[in-house]
Amino acid sequence: MKNEKKISSPTLSDYQKLEDVIGCKWSVAVLTSIAKGINRPGEIERHIEGISTKVLSERFRKLTAYGLLLKHAYAELPPRTEYELTNKGKSLINIIEQIHELDATE
Numbered sequence: 001m002k003n004e005k006k007i008s009s010p011t012l013s014d015y016q017k018l019e020d021v022i023g024c025k026w027s028v029a030v031l032t033s034i035a036k037g038i039n040r041p042g043e044i045e046r047h048i049e050g051i052s053t054k055v056l057s058e059r060f061r062k063l064t065a066y067g068l069l070l071k072h073a074y075a076e077l078p079p080r081t082e083y084e085l086t087n088k089g090k091s092l093i094n095i096i097e098q099i100h101e102l103d104a105t106e
Contacts, residue, residue: 017066021092026051028096030059031068031085035093039082068092 012020021027029048038047045056060083063069068089074080085093 026055026059027063030063031089031093032096034083034085039084041081
């Protein structure tokens with residue numbers, strides 16, 4: 001028998017996920033754009049200056065996997081995709097807005 005090692009991917013805690021999201025300027029920008037009602041990938045890419053399509057796609061995948069966004073894909077021609085905040089995402093937006101308010105008071 002071969003001596004096989006099982007490689008397990010570490011499961012991140014909710015706090016580690018939060019650090020990952022808050023520590024990434026693109027994640028925060030995507031979340032705040034969606035909170036403002038900009039919910040289609042092309043609109044978001046035009047709204048966030050400097051973000052690439054690749055980075056935006058990665059952020060969508062990660063934020064959806066973390067339970068902060070819901071993805072809605074519509075079977076239309078051309079295909080349409082929209083994102084919305086989950087309740088967890090809305091709670092995080094409230095925290096981000098509070099941080100912005102604190103920053104504005106100084």
